[in-house]
Amino acid sequence: MKRSKTWAWVVFILGALYFIVPLLATVQFSLSIRRGTLSLDAYTNVIQSPQFQQTFSYSLIVGAAAIVVGLFIVVPAAYFVRLRAPQLRPVIEFVTLLPLIIPPIILVFGYIRMYNSSSILPLTNSALGTDILLTLAYVALALPYMYRAVDTGLRTIDVQTLTEAANILGANTVTILLRVIFPNIIVAVLSGAFLTLAIVIGEFTIASLLNRPAFGVYMQNVGANRAYEPAALAVISFVITWGAMGMIQLLARFAPKTAIRTD
């Protein structure tokens, strides 16, 4: 079996080259804005630009809003399905798969047609309405990941016993959800939140077609007009994605001992 090691190393090294070279090239390119010398000017240009700051905070806010709205939709649903309505599980799971089946461009095209100025619910009429629509679109994008994270969290705690105990102590359903269930699945919820943030922070298609000043749209603009700044933006994005994924890994360590990630 000694042979197997050699081919495995060859495959691993070739794979590592394919994945690492573009990252190195991007870093190198982002540093070479000045001829003949390495400098961080591309980064300072990007970070100091007001559009960067505005669009980045805009996307952060929309992302955070999508996480909050998503939790209000997902946590009660996952809780009741697990506790009292298991017959609804196939329906709910099918719905959580829909955002993976429907491409974002189709989703936003449908929104534009359905919620335009001549419809019953003309969300695209005002900036605020469109912001709400964008938030809801991001909730839809994040639904599969959010539901999975919350459901995995619920699987690791004894929902039934906790609910009954809280009931006996006189808690109503809202109290149970907010003060008993939620704190117990906070680790799972946070990892779902970070994944959501990683997905929506640089999202381009939906934000662009809804004409919102999001980070993804800004990046595309810079890409069309500048040479070195896009590389700096790519490095920044990669660091953000790593950060979000790193937080998820880190959170997994704080999860209850029984929490085995099965899917």
Place this chain on the structure above:
Amino acid sequence: MSSNSGTSTPSATPGSPGVVSVRRGFLSGHGWGEVIGVAPFLIFAVLFLVVPTLYLAYGAFVGRDGQFTLQNIIDLGTPQIINSFWISIRVSAASAILGALIGLILALAIIRGRLPSGIRSAVMTFSGVASNFAGIPLAFAFLSTLGRLGLVTVILKTVFAFDIYRAGFNLLSFWGLTLTYCYFQIPLMVLIIAPAIDGLRKEWTEAAETLGATRFQFWRYVGLPILWPNLLGTLSLLFANAFGAIATAYALTGSSLNIVPILLYAQIRGDVLQNPGLGAALALGMILITAVANVIYLVIRTRAERWLK
């Protein structure tokens, strides 16, 4: 347990004290609690997932005069649109097949190739990141690498005197886009196929070896037949994944490579096809193709899971 088919009336709850209603829900199985708990989810799904998509599909069959028509579907037959579907299908298929093959080999190497265990967890973590590193930044990364001034292009030209662009390569082409898509397709394959490879038990290899099987025979008669459903399923998932993607291609090629999502993007922006119904028909075509690919994935996955338990 009876199914809840009642419509929700949110106004019923706030007044009533929780204990009683929750208790009754527990015993009888159809209290209002669960309906109201699941209602926001279902209302959201209907309003922001199901109805917009169906409305779009319906729009494909409505003409300018508001009457039912098949003309929009027939109009999809222009060379421009057929060509864009053909390019999209080719790029998605090529990046799915390449991504699946390379991802499989990579996963086999880190799991069965007896590499140090640290490498396995590093590759899995990196795959989690890289499969989410798509969109605009990915296009920038590949422009910095294989664009006309990219690091690899320049090194090949100055050190090895080999000009890949003169040799016919172009990042803004079919192969350029395929190569770029592989950056998220391969990690996705690694993430999905790794559990299946873990499911190939050591005993099976040993049993095959005891019976005198060569490595080739083991893979031909044991390994691949077990992995096969998973491979096919993941292949269709990767295909759908690439087919719906637009941001990377848009940032990379602008509108020079006319894939379906880019054509649809231009249509939504400025009605380039000069017929709103045709845009809806284009969308319907995309929905059908991604839906078929995803249904194949889901069906095969359910079948494959039976074997790996």
